[in-house]
Amino acid sequence: MKRPTIADIARRAGVSKGAVSYALNGQPGVSEATRKRILSIAQEIGFSANSAARALSGARAQAIGLTLCRPARILGIEPWFMGLISGFEAELGARSYALTLQVVATPEQEIEVYRRWWGERRIDGVIVTDIREGDVRIPVLQQLQLPAVVIGGPGDTGSIAQIWSDDAGAITEAVRYLVALGHHRIARVSGNADLLHTQNRTKAFEAVCASLGLDHALTIPADYTGEEGSRATRRLLIGGDRPTAIIYDNDVMAVAGLAVAQEMGLSVPGDLSIVAWDDSPLCSLVHPPLTALSRDISAYGAQAARELLAAIDGQKVGNVEAGRVHLTPRGSTAPPRQDL
């Protein structure tokens, strides 16, 4: 099948190609009657503008890029990226923007992808996740002047806007809740220690524990995978002075932690309370269902896409706080049975 072009429309409407372009893009320069005629012809013959031609004539590529940096074994079950993607689509779909995806292994490889995308003019902007202190990607994006929005923080991202969430407030709330239930020995299993939001959470966790006079505030660093979550949990539960509650930096590690407790014959929540960061269907899938720090990841993604599209349009965009994280109590938390 031959793809229809604006020339086909112009011929049928008896106008020039320029007029068709103006009509299609809502620009002034054609009469209302002509515009209507052109639009109805376009509709009728199923016209979609060739995105290459449009991009080449200086318009946008009408696509944004996202890199996924996770080992394959975790990529599949961590709801985080798919949640973000669902959110993006809500915004992108309405403006016929496409989402281009690339799996990478390291931030360095990610930089290569950004450079290539930029050179190819393949995308109009990127969404950056997993931000680190002194992140190597930031100066490259600034140098390329590639519109970008960072998901994560708060932290230093130079001139690039970020969508951040109050992780410190959330973890403080979780600790206060556990203490109110009667817990004194609270531990945490964190995500990768080099990520900015992990550091923010660790600092806040230590601060709130100190302020409440808890001295067992141990954070064991892990990497979001089930394997590491299990390992960290075993290490915590083997000791004599084991915690009565553990907060996990993601749902996958929390579920793995639950399995370890069950395997060791500990009852949840009787012997051990569990809190998962990031609520996902996974938390409600297991027994007992996990108390979680919930936030609407999809809304987070939608907001990021909105900001990025604004940045691409040349608007000034600043840092934005995402929707609040809130505690969703479920069956995995309760007063400690015997706190001796």
Next chain:
Amino acid sequence: MKRPTIADIARRAGVSKGAVSYALNGQPGVSEATRKRILSIAQEIGFSANSAARALSGARAQAIGLTLCRPARILGIEPWFMGLISGFEAELGARSYALTLQVVATPEQEIEVYRRWWGERRIDGVIVTDIREGDVRIPVLQQLQLPAVVIGGPGDTGSIAQIWSDDAGAITEAVRYLVALGHHRIARVSGNADLLHTQNRTKAFEAVCASLGLDHALTIPADYTGEEGSRATRRLLIGGDRPTAIIYDNDVMAVAGLAVAQEMGLSVPGDLSIVAWDDSPLCSLVHPPLTALSRDISAYGAQAARELLAAIDGQKVGNVEAGRVHLTPRGSTAPPRQDL
């Protein structure tokens, strides 16, 4: 920063733009010495060909499309799509192909997306999943002559090649294994009943149960979500004549089923054995870890990408069987404790 073009390279190398194009694309028409000089200049100035210009001059868009058709709440935790995506990338990355993603709600909407992509020349081909009997997408793809590869089957997909797997053989193996353990009452919780592979599995399940003389071969249709998995499991376990083993069509429903059993005070595998279709880290994450019908989803994706790239290159591609599904026994299956 100004993007370098072939004109920049041509100027620096003292040759024509045409020569640069030939050199870059490995076409004959330039001497070896010139080609080397051009390539080193391109390397030096970090040149990537403008993908829009390339696509417009008749070459490929260098991108393939994938639509994701799942409700948001399941998209995030089902490892299937992310596994596929990881697999695609292994093939696409090597040839600098991009992957364009679009979330859709229905097959009809998916068709609209295909039409638009085709009109925009945005992608060179698509990978189609969730194939149904008499699938409405097939004739559209054929009419548009959009290169495509179907993941799923075996079944009728007209002239479009499919990567299929022997689901019938796999479920037969699973049932035989359970029967060998001593189970007689085996049930199944399936995915969406309108999907071709669900129907293939159901037929094979009923056939093997009949051939082995099991008369409780009940399949309860569900939809891959944890909610439906729980509902179906409760329905099965509430009855007086409850099954001693359940096979689930995906890992999410199997995990949900495990939780329901635990919630009802049934021991797994003592009172109930559980088999999950599609092994994923999720199966090893819970306690007990789930016996699973494993296949390498990522390899499946890689194979599909390979076939699609071949089809885009104009090669004839036929149906291909994906790597075999095999049973991975874990802690969730055992002889039934008391089979009265």
Next chain:
DNA sequence: CTGAAAGCGCTTACAG
């Protein structure tokens, strides 16, 4: 309000 034309950055026959 409309038409004719240049130009985006490539690829690819077509001459030399």
Next chain:
DNA sequence: CTGAAAGCGCTTACAG
């Protein structure tokens, strides 16, 4: 082996 040129399908100043 190399250069000059047309053309892909749009967008957008520039004349009328």
